[in-house]
Amino acid sequence: MSSAQQDAFSARLLGWFDTSGRHDLPWQHPRAPYRVWLSEIMLQQTQVKTVIPYFERFVAAFPDVPALAAASLDDVLAQWSGLGYYARARNLHAAARICVEQHGGDLPRDFDKLVALPGIGRSTAGAILSQAWGDRFSILDGNVKRVLARYHGISGWPGLPAVEKQMWTLAEQHLPATRMADYTQAQMDFGATLCTRHDPACMLCVLQDDCVALREGRVEELPTSKPGKPLPERIAVILLAENEQGQILLQRRPPVGIWASLWSLPEAADHEIARDWFQRHLHGDYDHGEALPELPHVFSHYKLRMHPLRWQALAARDVVRDNDDLRWVDRAGLKSLGLPAPIRKLLEN
Incomplete structure (x- = not known):
């Protein structure tokens, strides 16, 4: 991939974000580390419209890391009740206590220390660092995987290690030099609202001129679905x-x-x-x-x-x-x- 392609990808996404992205999400005002972290955990496998009221109630009950760490697990789970995937809440609570014990009551501004916390993987750590501090880290959530698979014409289920490794490389190559918080949000918004799983708005897409899937008529088949089997x-x-x-x-x-x-x-x-x-x-x-x-x-x-x-x-x-x-x-x-x-x-x- 040429440097011109790299620059075009991020520049077009940022331009799209300025006019069509989401700028009024509660965790954007302010983009404090705790609020960004909480939003990223809540948004895992959950839509923004579902998360917003939970986020607002949760922050009202536990306004910062020390408050969350001091709460009982029952109180935390009560605030989480109905949001699903409860391991997220248990990990959030455990991580807050580690932050109080080891990091002075704050999230650490260090990739390795973040990934060492329960419930924080590589993509979530990158999202926190880029949005809370503007540090130059890539993300690779489901929305980003879908956009990269279509834009670059990548076949294979993104959950396969070889495919995921290829996507991480591309995600890092596309990083802009500045505006990391906006770029991270732009990627998530773009996949969630325009380059959607079903019926993507390709004719409105700012990336359409260089999108391999659109050019080859493979938009519907990419990204490759996970091999399925009936649920027991x-x-x-x-x-x-x-x-x-x-x-x-x-x-x-x-x-x-x-x-x-x-x-x-x-x-x-x-x-x-x-x-x-x-x-x-x-x-x-x-x-x-x-x-x-x-x-x-x-x-x-x-x-x-x-x-x-x-x-x-x-x-x-x-x-x-x-x-x-x-x-x-x-x-x-x-x-x-x-x-x-x-x-x-x-x-x-």
Whole structure:
């Protein structure tokens, strides 16, 4: 790639950003390191319009790194509840505590130290450094991969190491000498709003004169999709138990796995296991549970079909009392806890 092509790519993107990019996002005013970091974590696999209200509530609750580090994980998960991919919140919390312990309560302005923090990879570190400090680092999120694949005509699933390595090289070659914060935002905006996955606006594209995919009629096929396979299905019995006061029995999820450390309804793989759990923890008749409509939920690697059963006016056995992983919660108290989105929806209906 010639130096003229490199310069044209970044110059055209910056020109497009000046007239068509997003300039009023809450984390842009100001572009403080903590706010940039939080936005980058929230934006992973999540659209901007979804993130904005969560970002604003989160910053109001935890305005800086020390405040986030001092919060309990339950409080952090409660603010994150509904945004999904909860490992992001757990990593964010853990990273904030490391920043307080090792970096004076601030994010470090050092690539290697950033990447060493939980939840921060190469692209996220580059996004933080370029946007918060204007340092010359590239990014390679899904939007950037799509633009590079089409512009350069790169075949192969971008998740393959060889393809990703090629894209990193190109991303670094395209970096401008100045305006790194704007250029980083321009790349993300361009892929999200113009060079979209479906129905890209090629006739409005400032890169169309040099786009290989457009020239060769390969826009729809690039970037190459990940080799697919059917998602497996899993069944779960969900126990919705209410006591005489109308409180709901919640169980904390394990610290690893799906919905880790969130509060949820007790769950079992089948009725035999569910019946055993019920009899060990509650007084009542398992067979009198009211079957509620199936609750489907799709994760990235499997489909979960939840079958809720509901009991009312139950009493708990002694094993439930004074247990950090089981608690009766008033419906009003559900708002203060981190709950999986489908479970919160079930309880609020």
